[in-house]
Amino acid sequence: xxxxxxxxxxxxxxxxxxxxxxxxxxxxxxxxxxxxxxxxxxxxxxxxxxxxxxxxxxxxxxxxxxxxxxxxxxxxxxxxxxxxxxxxxxxxxxxxxxxxxxxxxxxxxxxxxxxxxxxxxxxxxxxxxxxxxxxxxxxxxxxxxx
Amino acid sequence: xxxxxxxxxxxxxxxxxxxxxxxxxxxxxxxxxxxxxxxxxxxxxxxxxxxxxxxxxxxxxxxxxxxxxxxxxxxxxxxxxxxxxxxxxxxxxxxxxxxxxxxxxxxxxxxxxxxxxxxxxxxxxxxxxxxxxxxxxxxxxxxxxx
Numbered sequence: 001x002x003x004x005x006x007x008x009x010x011x012x013x014x015x016x017x018x019x020x021x022x023x024x025x026x027x028x029x030x031x032x033x034x035x036x037x038x039x040x041x042x043x044x045x046x047x048x049x050x051x052x053x054x055x056x057x058x059x060x061x062x063x064x065x066x067x068x069x070x071x072x073x074x075x076x077x078x079x080x081x082x083x084x085x086x087x088x089x090x091x092x093x094x095x096x097x098x099x100x101x102x103x104x105x106x107x108x109x110x111x112x113x114x115x116x117x118x119x120x121x122x123x124x125x126x127x128x129x130x131x132x133x134x135x136x137x138x139x140x141x142x143x144x145x146x
Numbered sequence: 147x148x149x150x151x152x153x154x155x156x157x158x159x160x161x162x163x164x165x166x167x168x169x170x171x172x173x174x175x176x177x178x179x180x181x182x183x184x185x186x187x188x189x190x191x192x193x194x195x196x197x198x199x200x201x202x203x204x205x206x207x208x209x210x211x212x213x214x215x216x217x218x219x220x221x222x223x224x225x226x227x228x229x230x231x232x233x234x235x236x237x238x239x240x241x242x243x244x245x246x247x248x249x250x251x252x253x254x255x256x257x258x259x260x261x262x263x264x265x266x267x268x269x270x271x272x273x274x275x276x277x278x279x280x281x282x283x284x285x286x287x288x289x290x291x292x
Contacts, residue, residue, distance in 0.1 A: 004181060004190040012174070014192045017171020024163035024202070026207030031156045033216070033223035036164065038253035042176025043282040057156025062161025063254070067261030070169055076262040077169050080177040080278040082249050082268045091249040092256070092274035095242055096281020099253060101291050102238025103226075106252045107164070110197060113202035116212070116225060119264070123231050128243030129183070135247025 025112050028059070037108020037114075038063070039099035102128075165258055171196045174258045178249025185249055232292040238285075253278060 025036040032055055041056045050056070070076045081088070099105040102124055104113060109128075113121020168174045173196050181190035211223050244254050251259070258285055259271035285291065 004188050004251070006191070010192060010193055014171050014195035015199040016168040017169070017173065018196035018201075020167030020170060021196070022167075022191050022203025022207075023169065023201035024160040025204040027163070027226070028157065028160040028216075028224075029204075029211045029223065030207050031219075031221075032153070032160075033211075033236040035158070035223045035225065036160060036165075038257065041281060041286070042257075043286055045281060046279055046283040047286040049245055052152035054154045055152035055157040058157035058162035059164075060257070062158035062163075063165045063257050064261040065158075066165035066213045067169070067258040067266055068172075069291050070165075072263035075169075077172065077174060079175040079259055079262070081251075081259075082176050082180065085270060085273050086276040087249060088270045089213050089277045092206075092277030093243040093281040093284075094276040094285070095245040095249075095252065095256075095274075097240030097285050098240075098245060098281075099272065100238070100282045100285025100289070101234045103235070103291055105242060105254075106246075107254050109202075111171040111200045111204060112207045112269070113226075116196075117205075118226065119148055119206045120226070120229060120231060120235055124235055126237040126247060127236055127239035131240040131243030132247035133185050134190065135244045136180055137186050139223040139248065141186050142182055143278075 021107070021111060025107075025115065029112075035108060035112045037104050037112055039096075039105040040103065043100050045095075067143070072131050155186045164254065165261075167200075168255055168258050169200075174262075176255070179246070179250040179252075179255070184248075212253070228292065230292070243259040243274065 021076040028034050028036045041059055044050055045056050104124055109121035148155040172178045172192055174284045178190060182193035216222055228281055256271055263271045
């Protein structure tokens with residue numbers, strides 16, 4: 001392992017961005033009584049019985065709308081996507097299946113669950129970070145890159 | 147069916163904050179996620195700072211939420227009730243982690259990139275999200291999961 005060069009700018013952005021996400025979760029649980037888990041919010045909207053949908057639609061709208069506005073304003077950060085459309089579809093599908101079955105993802109388990117001192121979420125987080133790291137290792141250092 | 151009394155506005159603000167946080171922190175860029183998971187290569191710890199920042203803010207809020215049971219406006223606080231480590235939790239998380247390692251995307255960033263992609267005419271994230279919604283529907287169809 002070598003360490004990528006760390007700049008103060010990057011660390012501050014990471015902390016500040018993380019704090020905004022933490023604030024989102026804090027406000028959602030204290031003002032709406034709900035967990036800010038993206039897979040759960042979208043998953044429930046896809047279900048036969050979406051339950052109280054208005055808050056979920058609101059959250060989804062804020063999530064998407066802010067990204068659209070950022071892009072329109074020219075503020076959208078750059079992104080390097082991995083692979084092509086086939087990978088997008090396969091990874092997307094299995095992400096939906098995996099997070100649906102696990103009942104959470106990086107936001108639901110990783111941020112909210114850990115913040116809530118949940119052992120289930122700790123196990124989930126260790127699992128997806130572990131399999132994620134193994135996958136990257138295989139793709140980057142065994143197979144040699146997507 | 148009970149009337150949907152949930153409010154979309156607080157949730158929309160939370161979605162907006164979450165979106166902004168993802169973009170500011172650099173976590174909407176799959177390359178940064180994969181660089182975090184690439185422990186054998188050039189390791190970028192930014193994601194750890196993001197999670198740290200998020201949990202630092204959200205943890206006190208969840209501590210308060212656990213004690214309160216209801217929000218200031220009387221809405222019931224709904225926190226996860228199950229506490230056992232189950233096979234679906236582990237299996238789903240491992241599967242999700244593999245996808246995360248392949249695409250560098252999880253639900254939140256995927257939705258953000260889809261919003262940006264819709265403006266910029268890039269299909270990748272839109273394809274990922276469409277497939278993810280399908281996967282979530284599929285998981286829900288065969289649930290509920292423990």
